[in-house]
Amino acid sequence: MRTITRYIVLIVLSLSVQFINAQNIKNSERIRVLEEERELIVTQEREFLKDEVEYINKQLEDGKITQEESVQLKKEAAERRALNIENRTAIIDNKIELLKRNEEGYIDNDGDTSVTGISISDRGSIIGIKVKGKNKPRKYDRRTSSDLVLAVGFNNAIVDGEKLDDSPYKFGGSRFLELGIAWKTRVFKESNFLRFKYGFSFQMNGLKPTNNQYFVMNGNETSLEEFPSELTKSKLLVTNLVFPMHFEFGPSKKIEHDKYFRYTTHNQFKIGIGGYAGFNIGTRQKLKYSINGDKVKDRIKRDYNTSNLVYGLSGYIAFDDVAVYAKYDLSPLFKDQVIDQNNISIGVRFDMD
Structure with a gap:
């Protein structure tokens, strides 16, 4: 080893x-x-x-x-x-x-x-x-670059007709993770103030119910019910593959050389506004509890009537490669329900080139 x-x-x-x-x-x-x-x-x-x-x-x-x-x-x-x-x-x-x-x-x-x-x-x-690579002449003007995107933070859901304070999910325990790749293209030829950012991401949204509850699917209806034993963990994890698109704007620096020039947004403020659309690729519930002193772990993979297609709004305010990031699903968390729930997330985002 x-x-x-x-x-x-x-x-x-x-x-x-x-x-x-x-x-x-x-x-x-x-x-x-x-x-x-x-x-x-x-x-x-x-x-x-x-x-x-x-x-x-x-x-x-x-x-x-x-x-x-x-x-x-x-x-x-x-x-x-x-x-x-x-x-x-x-x-x-x-x-x-x-x-x-x-x-x-x-x-x-x-x-x-x-x-x-x-x-x-x-x-x-x-x-x-041996990894072979080709060294090509440096392009005079490179309008498109790529970033690795990583975002983490808190996750929850807004229930229709109720305030976020009344959410049935834990604020500290419910979290999200996003990992993807984004390309950034300069919109105007002579200015880098506006950029179009697009790519794909895996979004993993977790929800932890309060009051010893867990998710139960009765036909087309998904609801929260009290678990018969004392739960040490109850979590629903929804994984989506989405394709985000943002318009990013903010100042940048132009670096000029004899044979090429580049725009850079390092150590600059930037704002991104846009949204995303994609589809659900997996839903599972994790439960931990004890029966007669024996610890039990259940991992239940079902769709729980979660929406197949997901879409929403997202935005970020960044300095250099670190941003405050928020996203909100316009699509309901569970489809065809009497009361809609919409996922909401806020956290920190890193765009690493």
Whole structure:
């Protein structure tokens, strides 16, 4: 397990280094990343050598090889790893010199980004993975960019004819989570004040009833009823796949270079107004309680008459990549009910490019 964990850590670090190195950043920052990658190479090869030696020792213990053979195999492994370090670090050193010698924004067109060595074969050798990427000339004007969207916060429902204070759901215990990808396109050619933001997200809305209640479905009617035993947990989780669309506006900075320019909204205020539409992809209820001292956990997957199609309004007020975020379902939580309930959420949103 420790060996697997080391490999996971190493591959994540390697992929992170390679991903950062491919971005449009200053030469000084790229050099710093390359220097970190150089140190990572040494660590990788030493870890791989350590595992090869362990494998050779295991073969010796099992009687599959002799003492002389094990010494020779260890020597060959050490020489191979030393040459790997020498060759791989030489490539890094050459890239560093290339960046030092050229202007900002220079792109190395060798087209090769690679991560080497993540697993051991049955013979103890390291299997490498190579991720090929193409370095293209930097676009003069890039009007569309993408963000990873993550939002968390409090969730509840507004019951028709009642105030939010009278909600049958816990305010602190009911929460939501949203995860998705959004693309942002500049609307006007010569101005970045207005952007159109669109994408897809998974929204997970949780509701925890008060007063020891749980959800019961009687035909087309879904209602809350008191549970016959003392509940330690009662939660309804509704998962939706939605396609949000927002108009985002606010100031930005224009960064100009000889061969390209970019607009950036880093360290700027921005406001997004829009909505979303999609469909329900899953509903389940979780119950925890005790019977005669035995703890019971029920996970019931049913539709509970939740709406198949969902749509609503959403908006955010942000500074840099952090926003206060709110969304409200115009579609009822449960379809064809005598009294409608509409989901509402408020929390914090992160748009990470």
